[in-house]
Amino acid sequence: MSLSPVSSYQPLNEQTVKELAFKLNFFEEDADLSCQEIGDGNLNLVFQISEKGKNAIIIKQALPYAKVVGESWPLTVDRARIEADALKLQQIHAPDLVPQVFHSDELLAVTVMEDLSSLNILRTGLINRNPFPYLAEHIGTFLANTLYFTSDYALHPFKKKEYVKNFSNPELCKITEDLVFTDPFFNSETNDFEEELLPLLKDLWNNFTLKLEVAKLKKSFITESEALLHGDLHTGSIFADENQTKVIDPEFAFYGPIGFDIGQFFANLTFQAITREDTEGKEEILTILSDTWNVFSETFSQHWQESGDAYTKVNGYLEYVLNKAFQDSAGFSGCELIRRTAGLAHVADLDGIPEKDKRLNAKRKSLSLGRELILNRHTLSSIGELTQLIRKHSS
Numbered sequence: 001m002s003l004s005p006v007s008s009y010q011p012l013n014e015q016t017v018k019e020l021a022f023k024l025n026f027f028e029e030d031a032d033l034s035c036q037e038i039g040d041g042n043l044n045l046v047f048q049i050s051e052k053g054k055n056a057i058i059i060k061q062a063l064p065y066a067k068v069v070g071e072s073w074p075l076t077v078d079r080a081r082i083e084a085d086a087l088k089l090q091q092i093h094a095p096d097l098v099p100q101v102f103h104s105d106e107l108l109a110v111t112v113m114e115d116l117s118s119l120n121i122l123r124t125g126l127i128n129r130n131p132f133p134y135l136a137e138h139i140g141t142f143l144a145n146t147l148y149f150t151s152d153y154a155l156h157p158f159k160k161k162e163y164v165k166n167f168s169n170p171e172l173c174k175i176t177e178d179l180v181f182t183d184p185f186f187n188s189e190t191n192d193f194e195e196e197l198l199p200l201l202k203d204l205w206n207n208f209t210l211k212l213e214v215a216k217l218k219k220s221f222i223t224e225s226e227a228l229l230h231g232d233l234h235t236g237s238i239f240a241d242e243n244q245t246k247v248i249d250p251e252f253a254f255y256g257p258i259g260f261d262i263g264q265f266f267a268n269l270t271f272q273a274i275t276r277e278d279t280e281g282k283e284e285i286l287t288i289l290s291d292t293w294n295v296f297s298e299t300f301s302q303h304w305q306e307s308g309d310a311y312t313k314v315n316g317y318l319e320y321v322l323n324k325a326f327q328d329s330a331g332f333s334g335c336e337l338i339r340r341t342a343g344l345a346h347v348a349d350l351d352g353i354p355e356k357d358k359r360l361n362a363k364r365k366s367l368s369l370g371r372e373l374i375l376n377r378h379t380l381s382s383i384g385e386l387t388q389l390i391r392k393h394s395s
């Protein structure tokens with residue numbers, strides 16, 4: 001039986017979302033509520049509802065299409081169920097690192113959650129050069145806990161397969177398969193770039209060694225059901241300040257290779273290593289990147305000691321798993337750098353640079369670093385070698 005306050009899906013607006021908040025008893029019936037739609041992402045509606053002097057709540061609703069494109073791009077609202085279920089699981093394994101979910105409704109495709117607007121979206125905070133002293137510790141822990149505890153290394157095989165089924169997310173995965181792994185490596189209609197970048201892009205499109213390596217990464221993304229991924233872990237999916245970090249928006253969650261989340265986070269940090277002009281600023285980012293890896297690998301290794309799987313006691317297996325995740329993360333990171341530079345969905349780190357020459361210079365660095373990361377990922381044997389490669393291409 002559905003506990004939904006409505007009998008069919010309907011897109012909410014600032015009036016009907018208040019009525020929903022009342023029906024769900026988040027406010028007393030005489031409360032004077034204010035409400036704004038604050039969503040700035042590509043896909044969903046996000047309403048902030050508040051009563052003067054009290055904590056606000058967030059009601060996020062999936063539309064039956066991709067908001068950024070419109071009704072010509074239909075998209076399942078089941079992504080709201082996936083997002084709510086992923087947040088609830090992440091809350092168990094990484095408490096304090098995700099927003100609290102107060103309520104979710106599959107029929108209306110809504111998630112009611114904690115309002116985090118006292119924190120900053122990390123991408124904006126990094127562009128504004130705010131300090132995030134706990135970011136590496138928090139994201140390293142988030143990655144280690146959510147990835148380890150949803151994997152076969154930790155779970156009974158029946159439970160793991162139940163999760164794989166629950167988090168089957170074909171439509172959202174298809175977006176990533178197209179926009180991250182395919183379109184930017186071909187002269188596709190969805191691509192979006194300044195014409196000055198065309199010669200460099202043609203070099204990528206004609207580089208068959210590169211295409212073979214991207215095909216291998218895409219195969220890994222599609223076929224390796226290693227752990228429950230966040231699936232879209234960029235710096236716009238993280239709220240943070242000097243003390244706290246909260247990961248939001250796991251609607252792309254599905255079972256995939258561990259290195260994918262790590263690589264997306266690395267790439268989105270790397271835009272800052274590229275665009276910051278001072279060495280100190282660049283080094284600050286590279287330190288966050290390498291500290292995140294170190295926290296991730298140490299925490300993941302500690303969890304591994306508790307695994308019940310007989311093979312986890314075999315010498316060399318943990319090192320193999322971590323090394324694969326590390327080299328994959330470099331390759332996935334390369335794909336993310338290229339797609340955010342020349343694909344459909346861009347980032348403010350690059351597009352927000354007002355001076356054309358500087359912007360193009362940063363984009364050229366991003367494209368060439370992306371290519372190097374994809375081609376040379378198997379030569380990287382330590383986090384220091386990865387940060388050195390980024391340093392070389394971003395100076």
Ligand SMILES: Nc1ncnc2c1ncn2[C@@H]1O[C@H](COP(=O)(O)OP(=O)(O)O)[C@@H](O)[C@H]1O
Binds near residue numbers: 038
């Ligand atoms: N829990 C929250 N608290 C405060 N603001 C939020 C919250 N969740 C989302 N937002 C706001 O809505 C924006 C879009 O949210 P997001 O979940 O990324 O949507 P989309 O799935 O469309 O990308 C965020 O950038 C942020 O400004």
Ligand SMILES: CSC[C@H]1O[C@H](OP(=O)(O)O)[C@H](O)[C@@H]1O
Binds near residue numbers: 043066176249345
């Ligand atoms: C048409 S979806 C493009 C892009 O948007 C998603 O990001 P977000 O929902 O955080 O704005 C995801 O990265 C998709 O690849």
